Amino acid sequence: MKIILTSIPVDDQEKALQFYTEKLGFIKKKDIPMGEHRWLTVVAPEGTQEVELLLEPKGFPPSREYYKAVFAANIPVALFGVSNIQQEYERLEKLGVVFKTKPTAMGPVIIAVLEDTCGNLVQLVQPVNT
Helix, strand or coil: CCCCEEEEEECCHHHHHHHHHHHCCCEEEEEEEECCEEEEEEECCCCCCCCEEEEEECCCHHHHHHHHHHHHCCCCCEEEECCCHHHHHHHHHHCCCCEEEEEEEECCEEEEEEECCCCCEEEEEEECCC
8 A cells, every 4th residue: 555645625726736736846736627626736846756746726615724733733734755855945935935944953853844824833843864
């Protein structure tokens, strides 16, 4: 068994696509119209292209309220691994990405938390030994 798809809830699919591709560097894989919304996935430029991230619209009102509360509680909805968190932080900050947490050592990892412009917090993580 393996993960082939996971989703991140977004307020605006087009805005999310721009952020995840132009800022984070993901690659658009699928863009299929589905009525009011799209089946819109991206993949990481590094690693396997088999694992897709679905930019899923928050269309269900209780979902919007839930993720608003998750954001207010400073809880990231996704975690992405990086090999050099300081370099990635500086690159993204130059692109205007807003960070809630600058690179911070937390035991065996260094983390940073950013806002994805679509109502979510995303955590970057780098193992200390890399």
